[in-house]
Amino acid sequence: xxxxxxxxxVVVRLPLYVRALTTLLAEGSEMVNSQQLGSRLLMTPAQxxxxxxxxxxxxKQGRGYNTRFLLRELRQILALDxxxxxxxxxxxxxxxxxxxxxxxxxxxxxxxAAFDQDPLRVGTEIGHLTVQGMSELSVTVERRGISIGVVAxxxxxxxxxxxRLVSDGVRGILNYAPLAPKAPAGTVIRNIDPVLxxxxxxxxxxxxxxxxSA
Amino acid sequence: xxxxxxxxxVVVRLPLYVRALTTLLAEGSEMVNSQQLGSRLLMTPAQxxxxxxxxxxxxKQGRGYNTRFLLRELRQILALDxxxxxxxxxxxxxxxxxxxxxxxxxxxxxxxAAFDQDPLRVGTEIGHLTVQGMSELSVTVERRGISIGVVAxxxxxxxxxxxRLVSDGVRGILNYAPLAPKAPAGTVIRNIDPVLxxxxxxxxxxxxxxxxSA
DNA sequence: GCGTGTGAAGCTGTTCACAGCA
DNA sequence: TGCTGTGAACAGCTTCACACGC
Numbered sequence: 001x002x003x004x005x006x007x008x009x010v011v012v013r014l015p016l017y018v019r020a021l022t023t024l025l026a027e028g029s030e031m032v033n034s035q036q037l038g039s040r041l042l043m044t045p046a047q048x049x050x051x052x053x054x055x056x057x058x059x060k061q062g063r064g065y066n067t068r069f070l071l072r073e074l075r076q077i078l079a080l081d082x083x084x085x086x087x088x089x090x091x092x093x094x095x096x097x098x099x100x101x102x103x104x105x106x107x108x109x110x111x112x113a114a115f116d117q118d119p120l121r122v123g124t125e126i127g128h129l130t131v132q133g134m135s136e137l138s139v140t141v142e143r144r145g146i147s148i149g150v151v152a153x154x155x156x157x158x159x160x161x162x163x164r165l166v167s168d169g170v171r172g173i174l175n176y177a178p179l180a181p182k183a184p185a186g187t188v189i190r191n192i193d194p195v196l197x198x199x200x201x202x203x204x205x206x207x208x209x210x211x212x213s214a
Numbered sequence: 215x216x217x218x219x220x221x222x223x224v225v226v227r228l229p230l231y232v233r234a235l236t237t238l239l240a241e242g243s244e245m246v247n248s249q250q251l252g253s254r255l256l257m258t259p260a261q262x263x264x265x266x267x268x269x270x271x272x273x274k275q276g277r278g279y280n281t282r283f284l285l286r287e288l289r290q291i292l293a294l295d296x297x298x299x300x301x302x303x304x305x306x307x308x309x310x311x312x313x314x315x316x317x318x319x320x321x322x323x324x325x326x327a328a329f330d331q332d333p334l335r336v337g338t339e340i341g342h343l344t345v346q347g348m349s350e351l352s353v354t355v356e357r358r359g360i361s362i363g364v365v366a367x368x369x370x371x372x373x374x375x376x377x378r379l380v381s382d383g384v385r386g387i388l389n390y391a392p393l394a395p396k397a398p399a400g401t402v403i404r405n406i407d408p409v410l411x412x413x414x415x416x417x418x419x420x421x422x423x424x425x426x427s428a
Numbered sequence: 429g430c431g432t433g434t435g436a437a438g439c440t441g442t443t444c445a446c447a448g449c450a
Numbered sequence: 451t452g453c454t455g456t457g458a459a460c461a462g463c464t465t466c467a468c469a470c471g472c
Contacts, residue, residue, distance in 0.1 A: 007441065015413035016394055033453065041394055045453090046443055053455055061449045062452045078413055079420035097311035098408075103392060107409050147419055148412065172415045174408060178317060180230055180255055188418045190411035194388060195321050197404035198362070199229035199292055201386045204402045205361055206293035221463070247431060259431090260465055267433055276430045276472045 006054045013051055014078055016041055021071040033064030080108065085146045086174070087113040089161050090153035091121055091131050094176060098152055099127045111150065113140050117157070138168040148172040155179045162189075220268045227265055228292055230255055235285040247278030294322065299360045300388070301327040303375050304367035305335055305345050308390060312366055313341045325364065327354050331371070352382040362386040369393045376403075 020040050024032055034045035041048075052058055052070075055077050059065045075081050086104075088095055088111050099111055114129045115137055116122060122133045132140065140146065149165035151158055151173060158177035165173060166184045173189045175181055178196070183189040234254050238246050248259035255262075266272055266284075269291050273279045289295050300318075302309055302325050313325055328343045329351055330336060336347045346354065354360065363379035365372055365387060372391035379387060380398045387403045389395055392410070397403040 009441070011417045012410075012414045014417070015410045018413065019393070019410075035453085042396060044443065046445095047441095049453090049455060050442075057455070059454050061454045063450070064453065077417065079416045080413060084412070084416060084419075093311070093314055093316075097307070100307055101408075102307075103409050104412075107413070109409070109412050148415070172412075172419045174411060174415070179233070182256060188415045190408075190415055192406060192408055192411065194315075194404075194406055195317050195323070196226075196229045196233075197388060197406065198298070198318075198323050198386075199232065199294060199321070200226045201362070201388070201402045201404055202293045202298060203225045203228070203291070205298075205386045223463070249431080258465065260467095261463090263432060264434080264464075271433070273432050274472065275432045275470070278431065 002054055010051045010054055011078075013043075014074055017048070017051075018071065018074050018078065018080065021067055021074070025067050025071060029067055031064050032067050032070075034059075036064075083108045083110060084148055085110055085112045085144055086148035086150050087111065087115060087137075087141065087144075087146045087165075087170070088150045088152060089115045089134075089137075089165065090151065091116045091124075091126055092152065095152035096126055098150060098176070099129065109148070112144050112146065115140075117153070134164070137164065141165075141169050146170060148174060151175045151177055153177060216268055224265045224268055225292075227257075228288055231262070231265075232285065232288050232292065232294065235281055235288070239281050239285060243281055245278050246281050246284075248273075250278075297322050297324060298362055299324055299326045299358055300362035300364050301325065301329060301351075301355065301358075301360045301379075301384070302364045302366060303329045303348075303351075303379065304365065305330045305338075305340055306366065306368075309366035310340055312364060312390070313343065323362070326358050326360065331367070348378070351378065355379075355382050355384055360384060362388060365389045365391055367391060 017037065020037055021032070034048045037048050038045040058070050058073055086109060088098060091114050095114070099114060104111065111129070114126055114131050115134055116131050117134055119133070121131050124131050147170060149170040149172070151161055153161050155177045158175065158179055159181055162173055162175065162181050163184065166187050171187050173183070173187060175189060175191045178193055180191070181189060231251065234251055235246070248262045251262050252259040270287070272284050272287055300323060302312060305328050309328070313328060318325065325343070328340055328345050329348055330345050331348055333347070335345050338345050361384060363384040363386070365375055367375050369391045372389065372393055373395055376387055376389065376395050377398065380401050385401050387397070387401060389403060389405045392407055394405070395403060
């Protein structure tokens with residue numbers, strides 16, 4: 001809703017607030033202040049207030065924030081108050097694990113279609129989905145209102161698959177392939193890459209431990 | 215190797231360079247300059263040179279970098295030239311997928327033990343591992359030289375498990391549980407959280423699409 | 429000429445500190 | 451009094467631009 005640019009770091013933090021507020025509400029806290037939120041999330045209260053101020057005034061001086069109200073506002077800002085439909089591309093081991101991951105649906109992210117380039121996999125059942133061939137991608141995306149593509153193909157094919165998704169109308173990509181894909185303009189990419197996470201972790205672990213040498 | 219502090223953002227980018235250099239080498243490029251690297255990774259050449267300068271001088275004026283040499287140096291800086299042993303805690307659906315994920319071993323990250331709190335799971339075989347009870351954690355960590363813990367338990371238990379791992383000597387945590395855990399001092403935590411990724415993505419997708427309302 | 433390495437400049441994000449309101 | 455919202459100060463990261471060496 002703000003017409004000016006909000007820093008991306010701020011947007012990335014909003015889901016953390018959503019999660020913390022959800023927990024607080026479940027614990028029965030109807031009011032919360034930036035101090036309390038900050039100590040949960042290990043952030044300074046000033047940062048939380050500043051982040052929220054990009055989007056409006058949600059608190060009451062001297063009292064803090066109404067948990068329920070702030071949560072609802074943030075969910076609306078992030079567009080979490082609607083259903084988001086996703087398709088999966090790549091139904092190998094990783095893809096199957098993603099389909100069966102129980103964390104998406106409760107947050108209104110629904111994987112409603114699965115695709116694979118391998119003809120041997122097309123037509124098989126995974127979870128409650130029938131694997132489709134890539135030729136059906138375009139039509140399915142439009143018909144089912146799919147706006148997010150989850151990419152779980154080998155690195156070598158990922159760039160091609162991402163470009164295909166985008167050209168067929170998908171604007172958001174959740175990429176599990178181990179590469180830094182080039183995002184076509186106007187798209188949003190998020191990468192899930194445990195190996196990269198580990199590889200930057202070892203820098204800090206380096207002198208404290210580490211086994212054998214190669 | 216630098217005695218002064220290197221910004222964490224820089225450390226996080228190094229694995230990207232490692233990956234790009236590996237690809238370049240496989241393609242036969244024995245030399246590379248910051249311009250070329252930058253266009254692969256969608257970064258400015260200046261940033262790459264600045265990042266590398268935190269660690270030393272790896273290039274030759276007028277020529278660029280020797281791909282093989284720079285790659286070896288970066289791998290050494292990140293301590294990727296040794297084997298890293300990890301244990302997994304939580305062998306539910308997610309945990310089993312992690313054990314079977316084929317991306318870790320080629321990068322010298324080896325999951326050498328698996329634990330679960332549920333007695334029904336203890337003793338079962340997953341991949342080539344026998345699931346152990348939490349009571350064996352401490353001894354196994356020490357005996358096998360485990361320095362990384364992979365956490366794949368439900369959110370409610372994650373904080374407790376992380377603290378247990380740390381108190382038993384594990385300094386690096388790769389956390390798959392959907393929460394923002396508090397890291398005990400001196401530990402390195404990396405979170406893998408696809409739902410958070412999606413929830414910040416939708417902010418940008420909000421007006422371009424989105425299905426039905428709740 | 430070309431590309432690195434690097435101080436300096438510029439910019440972006442974080443923290444401070446306080447006015448203002450309940 | 452207590453806590454928000456926010457301009458101003460500060461810190462940190464990125465980009466610039468050029469001296470240097472190949």
